[in-house]
Amino acid sequence: KQEVTQIPAALSVPEGENLVLNCSFTDSAIYNLQWFRQDPGKGLTSLLLIQSSQREQTSGRLNASLDKSSGRSTLYIAASQPGDSATYLCAVPYSGAGSYQLTFGKGTKLSVIP
């Protein structure tokens, strides 16, 4: 069964710093990988979707990379701002034994200090 790990669980950085969030998965046979943002007590906002055939995907100050062979993805945030403070989740589709679902990591809680 697919397992997704995100390290670190929490990260605190000063405003303006560039940072990298990590996501690893055990089964490299994935269709895509999705990064989400979740504000406290709120829903999930999709940030980026990387298809398995892609290496990178960019949106504004965010850049996500995918290395299927090593089972890793990174989310790069440039010039961090206090408004970036949130929990960031990565997820991969899992399809097996008759089920289909997104398997989520437990997230990295990011705090950007003004």
Place this chain on the structure above:
Amino acid sequence: EAQVTQNPRYLITVTGKKLTVTCSQNMNHEYMSWYRQDPGLGLRQIYYSMNVEVTDKGDVPEGYKVSRKEKRNFPLILESPSPNQTSLYFCASSPAGGGTYEQYFGPGTRLTVT
């Protein structure tokens, strides 16, 4: 606006009192699912529906029922809620199952069972 809506957003109820959480999407998506989110456990799938013909269990289906009578709606039913079902619930939809498409999440329903 393309979206997934859930109602109610907050619910406090007592043990054993049947309740339904509604989910609706306006994107003509075939695939819909329910997740629950708990501290330390992350997001786990409860049920999913590939289309109006097919509904199946996720990882944690015990104590829940679902119904998919029409494409746009996918209500979650708790016949006899218990305190261990206190959680944050999310509905999600996608153009199709199979893992190739981005998933869109509703804003969440915070349920407390006393």
